[in-house]
Amino acid sequence: MTRTLVIGGGPAGLAAAWAAAQSGQAVTLLDDNPALGGQIWRGDIPARYRRFLDPRITVQTGVQIHSASQLPPADRIILATGTRELFLPFPGWTLPHVLGAGGLQALVKGGLPIAGKRVVVAGSGPLLLAVAAYLRRRGAKILLVAEQAPYPRIAAFTRGLWRHPAKLLEAAQLGFGLRYRPDSWPLRADPGSVTLQGHGVLRCDYLACGFGLVVNTELPELLGCRVENGRVLTDADQRTTVPHIFFAGAGSVDRSLLEGQIAGFGPERGRALHAARAAAVAFDRCIDIAFALRSELLSLTTPETIVCRCEDVPFGAIWPHRDWRSAKLQTRCGMGPCQGRICGPALAHLCGWPAASVRPPIFPTRLENLLDLRD
């Protein structure tokens, strides 16, 4: 029996584990969250996808994979490690009332009361609308959704949605009654407020702010898979450059579900889903084009703005350096507990540096944990 290990229990990993179990593989599914479902579902998997929880799958949650030696034996590995938000540093972004957009949503899903709170949602991408709609359902007062993308691009994208009636309906339902403002982005945050381009100062309890998503490429890279331009390279069967390792997901939900199934089923049965995946990939491209980050955002980060939150390194200390390596060694930027996961993508955007490669363990861990792995 083929032993398949799936890492990541979001839409892609769940679909992959289910498809692999359906094809008679012995499947283990690992995720570091307390519950399955990934960033979008967080333990609350919609009824129509619960069939993915095939009882034959061995599930382990609360397990973080940070080195190759930790992996249980497997013939095939499917990585479905998903994405995180891109944060661009601007003055005041380190204040406690400034959180990620998906970050605030995750905390509310984790029991943070939000009813009656004034929230500004800002940054870029379709996630802003999903977060604003969710927080509003939970009783938050959404003062504004500030989207950096220019109005004509958003208008063109919305017109294009006529070809995807289900998505148009979803967008209309999410956006109904929300103040959505393109051409606007946070210039600075101060305690209890945010100043927005084209809008002025808004007093708020929370600023929920993210500038799109970046792929979690650390584990794939650690296992030797080739990564280019922030994406893990895969072939038509979702196979990475390492023959027994596959990568799926980190796109929209539809695409992630399809990629997961293709990886899980394997080449023969997976082929039937290639056309549907191509359509989902094409739709994701339209999103990337519509929400591409404007160049004005590059000047948000002032020399005094902290870029590395772990080590409090200001941007002015970093730009004399020509690359990550030199900045790291001289300023400790990216050397703190997040291991450059927050400042790395920000600096990649601000300075055009490719993110530095990872060394095991990819997450800081206690010595006891490392020793435990030996037996």
Add this chain to the structure above:
Amino acid sequence: MIPVTVNGTPLTVPPGTTVAAAVMRIQPAFRRSVTGESRGPLCGMGICMECRVTLNGHPHERSCQLLCAAGMEITTP
């Protein structure tokens, strides 16, 4: 409901509440940065490490990835 304490203040939270959400019910700040700034959670998903707290005496626990359990003592610096 689950009873916990945050810096000695008792509170009860519904099951499924993360430690980070419990702390935020009481106060916005979780830790002091290396230059002394007040910081709170950013990513909500276990990546940024800004939500670290001391849990039952264990320092540096990522509070956004952990669920409250009865009797937990949560402290922030």
